Amino acid sequence: MRTAPAPPLPDGAGDPLPRRQVLADGVYEAVKALIMDHVIAPGARVSIDGLARRLGVSPTPVREALARLESAELVVKEPLRGYRTTPLLSLEQLDDLYRFRLLLEPWAAAQAAARADAAGAAALRAELDSCQVPAAESYADYKALAAHDTRFHVLVAELSGSRQVRTAFERTHCHLHIFRLYYDRRIGRKAVSEHRAIADAVLRGDPDAAREAMRAHLEASYYERLRPLFGEAAAPPPAG
Amino acid sequence: MRTAPAPPLPDGAGDPLPRRQVLADGVYEAVKALIMDHVIAPGARVSIDGLARRLGVSPTPVREALARLESAELVVKEPLRGYRTTPLLSLEQLDDLYRFRLLLEPWAAAQAAARADAAGAAALRAELDSCQVPAAESYADYKALAAHDTRFHVLVAELSGSRQVRTAFERTHCHLHIFRLYYDRRIGRKAVSEHRAIADAVLRGDPDAAREAMRAHLEASYYERLRPLFGEAAAPPPAG
DNA sequence: ACCGGAAATATCCTATAGGATTCATGGGGG
DNA sequence: CCCCCATGAATCCTATAGGATATTTCCGGT
Numbered sequence: 001m002r003t004a005p006a007p008p009l010p011d012g013a014g015d016p017l018p019r020r021q022v023l024a025d026g027v028y029e030a031v032k033a034l035i036m037d038h039v040i041a042p043g044a045r046v047s048i049d050g051l052a053r054r055l056g057v058s059p060t061p062v063r064e065a066l067a068r069l070e071s072a073e074l075v076v077k078e079p080l081r082g083y084r085t086t087p088l089l090s091l092e093q094l095d096d097l098y099r100f101r102l103l104l105e106p107w108a109a110a111q112a113a114a115r116a117d118a119a120g121a122a123a124l125r126a127e128l129d130s131c132q133v134p135a136a137e138s139y140a141d142y143k144a145l146a147a148h149d150t151r152f153h154v155l156v157a158e159l160s161g162s163r164q165v166r167t168a169f170e171r172t173h174c175h176l177h178i179f180r181l182y183y184d185r186r187i188g189r190k191a192v193s194e195h196r197a198i199a200d201a202v203l204r205g206d207p208d209a210a211r212e213a214m215r216a217h218l219e220a221s222y223y224e225r226l227r228p229l230f231g232e233a234a235a236p237p238p239a240g
Numbered sequence: 241m242r243t244a245p246a247p248p249l250p251d252g253a254g255d256p257l258p259r260r261q262v263l264a265d266g267v268y269e270a271v272k273a274l275i276m277d278h279v280i281a282p283g284a285r286v287s288i289d290g291l292a293r294r295l296g297v298s299p300t301p302v303r304e305a306l307a308r309l310e311s312a313e314l315v316v317k318e319p320l321r322g323y324r325t326t327p328l329l330s331l332e333q334l335d336d337l338y339r340f341r342l343l344l345e346p347w348a349a350a351q352a353a354a355r356a357d358a359a360g361a362a363a364l365r366a367e368l369d370s371c372q373v374p375a376a377e378s379y380a381d382y383k384a385l386a387a388h389d390t391r392f393h394v395l396v397a398e399l400s401g402s403r404q405v406r407t408a409f410e411r412t413h414c415h416l417h418i419f420r421l422y423y424d425r426r427i428g429r430k431a432v433s434e435h436r437a438i439a440d441a442v443l444r445g446d447p448d449a450a451r452e453a454m455r456a457h458l459e460a461s462y463y464e465r466l467r468p469l470f471g472e473a474a475a476p477p478p479a480g
Numbered sequence: 481a482c483c484g485g486a487a488a489t490a491t492c493c494t495a496t497a498g499g500a501t502t503c504a505t506g507g508g509g510g
Numbered sequence: 511c512c513c514c515c516a517t518g519a520a521t522c523c524t525a526t527a528g529g530a531t532a533t534t535t536c537c538g539g540t
Binding site for chain 2: 021022025060063064067068070071079080093096097099100103104107162163164165168171172
């Protein structure tokens, strides 16, 4: 018999959970973190009982959390065989993702500019101010910047006034997959300045400028930061 | 004490399940049917233990099924208080939904036309032929037509070649919400002929015609079939 | 008669047990 | 040496039990 614990984990990841109202929620976040930080490798199997032991809970809430993670496409279920983490984004999937973002987000930015109101403007300024400090190079700052990037894009989608667009965008979990793919700590400053350009256009109520700023931001993100990860082959434009 | 069973059910809905590989899958379909057929009313509470008793299974697979149904937005969870079915689509939500569809589906139809290949063409023809027979007025035919409509639109999204677009469209579960809203048995014939116009443009490889045919289909669906359900007030265009 | 609070009931949430299936290991045959 | 099959272990899936929380019912006070 092996009472041996699961493979050793870095720092505190996977330790027994702090008390939450519902365990399944905590398990969801814990497993998401394990996958995002590559503690559980892409394509690896995810044992229900194993996770339950590792997190110190019973399999029941783990099942519920995994069912939700499946809809985020971080894991896939094979009946009677268990769950498995999805592989990292391929180049084709990355192209497809940015083609999709180019379809939705410039439209959302233009709508946000056309609909700008006081509350929205305040929220946008608050989000930008939260990242006033150019992120240092620590891991914590990295995660903070990633969180800001996520919140900013969701906020713009929100300000478009279309719940469908916002939820469709959120359900891509694109930041999750992108930051899972890779992170270059030097990208922060440029991304933040591009965000500022988008926000300026929205706050000034200029739909065309907002649309264009968002398009430029997405293309810069793709060509300058992500596409190079896949080598030097010629990069076709994701826009179809 | 009331050992009285749950509210009586029409025909066989909610009876013990036929044997499936994994119970959670069967529970998912059964509960979806209960909600779609308004056996469980919009906004009503959905008891986990109650469903388990009604379906003759234990609460464990019911939990898993409900977690998945939540991501389809047919139910919402309130921690420690249980699940509740979502209300029917409001007029604002319907507008938003069609604005979103107008953003994605005409684009998808154009892409499908530009990329048309033999396999895709065959699939498209097969789907149309499956609805050759103009649907009669029975309930079974209604469900068959609804299923065809769903498959047709998903197929066009699929043929666009963008997995993001296809899954984003599927995740709206729009047909599910629309057919839950209402169904007029006389709409079948016109919808099918509109489908044929879209398919013709795709098969002939004409992106502009495909885009336009899809746009016309969506607008007809909205203005002629759905919008009137909400009364006679002036209908503003969903396109923003 | 109406409102507020306490007991009773129902429900949710988590843990555990056991049957069924799949995966891993080791030995025998080609 | 490689392949195939049997055995054992691990895992999944479902059911059930019990503590915790929310809801309903009932009763007394104003």
